Amino acid sequence: MSDAAASPSSPEPSGSPSRRARFRAWPRSLRWTTYGAAVLCLVLVAALIGGVLAIRHSFPQTDGEIAVPGLDDRVTVLRDGNGVPQVYADTSHDLFYAQGFVQAQDRFYEMDVRRHITAGRLAELLGEDALETDKYIRTMGWRRVAEQELSLLSPQTIDYLEAYSDGVNAYIDAHSPSEMSLEYTLLALNGLDYTVEEWTPADSVAWLKAMAWDLRGNMEDEITRGLMAGSHSEADIAELFPSYPYRRHRPIVTQGAVVDGVYEARAQRGGTRKPARPAYGGEVAAALGDLRSGLDAIPELLGHGSGLGSNSWVVGGDRSTTGKPLLANDPHLGVSVPGIWYQMGLHCTTLSEACPFDVTGFTFAGLPGVVIGHNQQIAWGFTNLGPDVVDLYLEKVQGKDYVYDGGLKPLGTREESIEVLGRDEPFTFTVRSTRHGPLLSDVSAQLSTVGANSPTGADAPDRGNGYGVAISWTALQPSRTADAIFEIDAATGWDEFRSAASDFAAPSQNLVYADRDGHIGYQAPGLIPIRKSGNTGDYPAEGWLASDDWTGKYVPFEALPSVLDPDDGFVVTANQAVVGRSYPYYLGDSWAPGYRSDRILELIQAKAKLDVDDMARIQLDTRNGFAPTLVPYLLDILMPSEYLGAGQRLLQSWNFDQDPDSAAAAYFNAVYDQVLALTFHDDLRENVWPDGSGRWFEVLRTLLAQPESHWWDDVDTETVVEHRDDILQEAMARARDDLVVRQARRAVDWTWGHQHRLDLENQTLGQSDVGVVRWLLNRGGYQVGGGGEIVDATKWDAASDSYAVTAAPSMRMVVSLADFDDSRWINLTGVSGHAFNAHYVDQTDLWVEGRTLPWAYTRDAVEDAGKDTLTLVPAG
Secondary structure (H helix, E strand, O other): OOOOOOOOOOOOOOOOOOOOHHHOOOOOOOOOOHHHHHHHHHHHHHHHHOOOHHHHOOOOOOOEEEEEOOOOOOEEEEEEOOOOEEEEEOOHHHHHHHHHHHHHHHHHHHHHHHHHHHOOOOHHHHOHHHHHHHHHHHHHOHHHHHHHHHOOOOHHHHHHHHHHHHHHHHHHHOOOHHHHOHHHHHHHOOOOOOOOOOOOHHHHHHHHHHHHHHOOOOHHHHHHHHHHHOOOOHHHHHHHOOOOOOOOOOOOOOOOEEEOOEEEOOOOOOOOOOOOOOOOOOOOOOHHHHHHHHHHOOOOOOOOOOOOOEEEEEEOHHHEOOOOOEEEEEEEEEOOOOOOOEEEEEEEOOOOOOOOOEEEEEEOOOOOOOOEEEOOOEEEEEEEOOOOOEEEEEEOEEOOEEEEOOEEEEOEEEEEEEOOOOOOOOEEEEEEEEOOEEEHHHOOHHHOOOOOOOOOOOOOOOOOOOOEEEEEEHHHOOOOHHHHHHHHHHOOOHHHHHHHHOOOOOOOEEEEEEEOOOOEEEEOOOOOEEEOOOOOOOOOEEOOOHHHOEEEEEOOHHHOOEEEOOOOOEEEEOOOOOOOOOOOOOOOOOOOOOHHHHHHHHHHHOOOOEOHHHHHHHHOOOEOOOHHHHHHHHHOOOOOOHHHHHHHHHHHHOOOEOOOOOHHHHHHHHHHHHHHHHHHOOOOOHHHOOOOOHHHHHHHHHHHOOOOOHHHOOOOOOOOOOOHHHHHHHHHHHHHHHHHHHOOOOHHHOOHHHHOEEEEOOOOOOOOOOHHHHHHHOEEEEEOOOOOOOOOOOEOOOOOOOOOOOEEEOEEEEEEOOOHHHOEEEEOOOOOOOOOOOOOOOOHHHHHHOOOEEOOOOHHHHHHHEEEEEEEEEOO
16 A cells, blocks of 8 residues: 655754753753763763663563463454554453553653552652652642542453553563653653652543643643733724634534433534623733743643644545545644654453453553554544633632632642652642642642732722632542543444443543444533633633632533534544534633634645555645735735845745745744734734744734734834734844845745754653763654644644644554455554654654554454564463
8 A cells, every 4th residue: 555645855864952941841850960971971981882771671572471470361462564563462451461561661751650640759850950840740749549440440451450550560560660761761860769660540640630730721821812812902802802703614513402301413503602791801810821820830741832723623424535434543642752642552451341452543641541543343533622611710728728719618629749769758738629629729839829900890808918729620520531531432433432432531532433333423512611701811810709610510522512424524623613503501612713623624625536655645735825915915025135035936836835945934934923923023022922833824914904003013113003014014024034044045945844854752851961872862843744733733832932843743643444455554753652662763764754544453463564463361
């Protein structure tokens, strides 16, 4: 089968100034002493001389036989040429036991770091620099909620989680830390004397909190609106947060309505949405910016930020060359090495009620089951629904009480203790909570006055030394999301799939569905709060007002948008609005504006019938949907010299594709960056400068038609009033100069890939001040195309000084329901978390080139592709 093609690009050293910026949310890893660095260098030299034995010490055994305690019978693990494991077992217990063992072989350090993060214990490994992260996560209590969820889960799910834990522990018991990962050896040089704890079911379930946090919705927008409220009018703020453009970009579900509390796909639309709460005026505390900075200290485990999203779509058999559905998915998440996803297959040798799994796809190391993929009958994909599931509440705290509904309520309290590497005594603090949630403003002294000048109503209580800030978040309510993962993995039809989705509480996702019977569908799951009248969660709410509360109810699952076999014969989700304005419940309003979804729709409709290669080719599309709007304005500008006009001339014949070798794309993005900076940096605080995401496409689209808008004027030039064309001319001049410095004097020598590079960093030690550590663990310099709010969504941050990739398609997959063995997949890195292992980044070059790998599913196909066979046998 032919691979989906893209322009190849060889990895080169990056030299990007933003290497640390892309992972600034992670605590800076260890600041090595001179002695420690010297010892490290000697160790590494010795290792190299000795055949790099120390590095290979942790590589897993993938062939032969390993005896492990607790198995019911023998388990076979077949790995293909890329190291992707397919597990075959007779019982569900053995299947998940083996999954735990094999994932620990490949990625235990990653798993261990993840559980330390979700438990607020990262400082145990990394020291003082990780303490702020731990305080925030302890305050929210991710691990506490995960432990509470265990009591809600079905007995079967508990059995699966315990079997998985037993498999991980069998690996732990047989290996020392240095035998598990090179990173433990490096950490030991900084004084870490470490004993690995046993894995528990709560360690797995807690990862669901990390998923929900990074995909939580519009909290940053809420903070940004609050930051702007004191210095900008409601009209100004509304211009920078435009409503979803329904007239130009269609939502996901275009048919049906809620009838008697149930979403009926064939019903006529009607009703109105709750009115939005008006923005309140007043002075906004600069301390809200500190709140944003503090929240950014929490590691971006999956990647989060404005403009982050995913693509997933499905076409029915009438639009497929196979006569059966085709389904594609490529989640856009943060970039790192190892990558976020882990490819795997889980197969019961004989399907039965006791062992119902024959599933393959992508999951997370540390979490049993398969999150995205297909089984023997159905396939599914995820994109972030992006609902508003988090609210910040200003709280008037008085001693041990807080003000609520005209009276005083006692604060809830609990004590937390955090062990910190390098400290003799643990760090202890008190977590205080209101009815709305834990007080994030207690996390550090810096945030104790977050509410000092926040906007409030006229009847607000005296602020005194400032209001506290509490967080309400649906993921802090125990749920059964873990049940949903196994239920989806075992589902064999639409009804079972929807039943499983009803347990998927957080994060809320767009679920795209297809099955071998020819059906396709869409389902929106998740806990989405119903707020009281007037509160849409756009701004920090006034906690003393009962009218600003959530009702305690959630949008009923049966009323969430859903459609089976839509009239159009396809479903396209790319983080656009889910439904139209007439939907009676408030889901949120921070949707992607629809450029990606409309482009995917256009490419689907361009051919009468699609095949697997067509679907994969759509995933690689690099057309910039905003360029046709901005470029005509740029071409109308008269540049004052031949030199300054050289970049402009590139745009005259540009087709708006952002291929890595495109000179015009390099120039256009440099101009776009400068337009945003020249237009908004003088008006906005630095911590809310435009990041260039799709929202800013819509903002500029409106402003370009308003050449006299006050946003164009540079407030720093008091005697001059700038207009649109002044800013555009200056932006093109600065972009020209910038690219001369970054690349070459001749415009035709520029390439987009030269400045738009993918660097993969280890998530803990990848920012070490010791260059040899970075060399050991990081990989980078890959030149890529695409860009933010483009189908090939390699996002970059316009608020930084770099065009480096900050988020990207973390994997790509295309599933053929006619023949699963005809499906394709690719991961951003590889299955291994061991530096210098053959499978550390063995898929990255293919990913950059736009290629995919065969995705074997049937036993015969897996055996034909097999390279290594490992047998796990019961010990004794």
